[in-house]
Amino acid sequence: MNRRPSHSDRFSQGLRQVPMIVWLWLLWVLLWGATSAVVLVGGLLVAVGVVLLFPLPAVLPGGVPRPLRAGRLLVDLLTDLVKSGCTVAWQAVRHGRETPSAIVEVPLSVDSDLLMAAVARLTTMTPGTVVIEIDRRRKRLYVHALPVRDQRDIARRRSDVQAVERRVARAAGHHRGAEKPGPGPTRPDDTRRQSRGRES
Amino acid sequence: MTILYGATLAVIAAAGLLTLLRLVRGPLALDRIMALDVLVTMTIAATAVGAVARDDTTAIPVLVVLALLAFIGSVTAAHLVEKREGMR
Amino acid sequence: MTTVLNAVTAVLFPAGAAFCLLGALGLLRFPDTTSRLHAAAKAQTLGLLLVLVGAAAQMPGRHAPVLLLVALFQLFTAPISSQIIGRTAYRTAGLDRDLLLRDELADRLVRDGIPLPGHDRPQRDDDAER
Incomplete structure (x- = not known):
């Protein structure tokens, strides 16, 4: 459990790239719009080449x-x-020029680059809210919200974004409190190794 | 169906005109970047409708390129604006 | 099958075009840059998404995935560009502070002793620059 040969470690790392390669391959074939042998093989080569040349950091920390x-x-x-x-x-049709807006501070509870980015993106994607600034260290989003009339609206917008955050956390398997300790010896200070062991 | 396509194209064209107005008027460079971005989006939409209406798929790959270019273009331009304002 | 697909297109095309038009209207009518972002985002995501899905329903199998790909791509990139434009607008005073009901970011900047952008040279704070 504790000593793992580097060979299989590298293998599992390579395995993690497979979805990316498959996605790039699919994209290639889709854009060519044909499934001849040249396109298929060439696409696979290009996909593997891109993944090898431009490695991305692993973004999914733990959580299934x-x-x-x-x-x-x-x-x-x-x-x-x-x-x-x-x-x-x-709002655009009815009020136009006199549209009241506000910048709302939203404290988040997720603590991962990926999840925060996902929450920010989903928030920006829905009309009526645009993320203006992200404070990674303090885990805050600053959201420009559009039809906001009073203090109650501000509170409602804040809880709306936090609801999105909860949904994202659940979808990524990051639900707080639901984290079950792995089968191996779990030490609270060594979470990185623990999540790695769970994956392979 | 032809009427439907025509009407859709007309509405998108009207939207494009309104966007052009903002592009001309826009007080800040950021407004213009945004308007251009929206204009490209409307071009994509209109091209897709046109491809369906004329049953001609030649322009479909162009849409991918347009979507890519619009994104890269507006992000780069916004960065330039921030740099320029920061120098002041 | 064709009838169903035709019906899908007949619903999605006008809806998408309407959202494009409303987005353009908002782009024209909203008072400041940051508010206009909301309208732009709507035309870019909702309008284009509906039109592209409607078009994909009419396309022969080979081309429909490409259209859906464009839609997916737009759905992913539009928030990024509007987020960057929004951030730049805030830092370069592209928004009308008098129109804001409340500005909690300014509250924090004041608490941290950072001059508000627009009054002074915009200053980058490192923790927000990730």
Whole structure:
């Protein structure tokens, strides 16, 4: 458990690149719009080459993504998109110049670059909210929100973003408190090794 | 269906005109960047509708390029604006 | 099958075009740059998404995935560019502070002793620059 030969370590690291390679390959074939042997083989070579030449840091720290929750996230996103899209459209037609807005500070509880980026992106994607500034260290988002009339609206916007955050955390398997300790000896100060052991 | 395509194109064209107005008027460089970005988006939408209406798929790969260029262009331009304002 | 696809297109095309138009209207009518971002984002994501999905429903199988790819790509990149433009707008005083009901970012900047952008040279704080 504690001593792992570097060979298999490298293998598991290579295995983690497979989804990326498959995605790039698919993209290549899709853009060519043909499935001849040259395109297939060339695409595979290009995909592997790109992954080898431009390695990305591993972004998913621990936590197992849950497809069902992710699907729920997508459905919620689409309904949010349409709903707030209509709100902003109505605002543009009805009030136009006198649209009240505010910049709201949203404290987050997730502590991972990837999840914070995801929350910020989803927030910006829905009309009516644009993330203006991200404070990574203090885990804060600063959100410009559009139809905001009073203090109650500000509080509601804040809790809206935090609801998105909870959904994202759940979809990525990061639900707080639900983290079960792995089968090996778990030391609280050594979480990095622990998550690595769980993956392979 | 032809009427539907025509109407859709007309509405998108009207939206494009309004965006052009903002592009001309926009007090800040950022407004113009944004308007250009939206204009490219509308070009993509109109091209897609046109491809369906004329049953001609030649322009489809162009859409991918347009989407890529619009993104890179507006991000770069926004960075330049920030740099320029910061020098003042 | 064709009827269903035709119906999908018949619904999605006008809806997408309408969102494009409303987005353009908002782009024209909203008072400051940051507010206009909201309108732009709407035309870019909702409008284009609906139109592209509607077009994909009419396309022969080979081209539909490319259109969906463009839609996906737009959905991913539009927030990034509007976030960058919004950040730049805030730092270069592209937003009308008098229109804001409340500005909690300014509150924090004042607490940290950082001069507000627009009054002084915009200053980068390192923790926000990630």
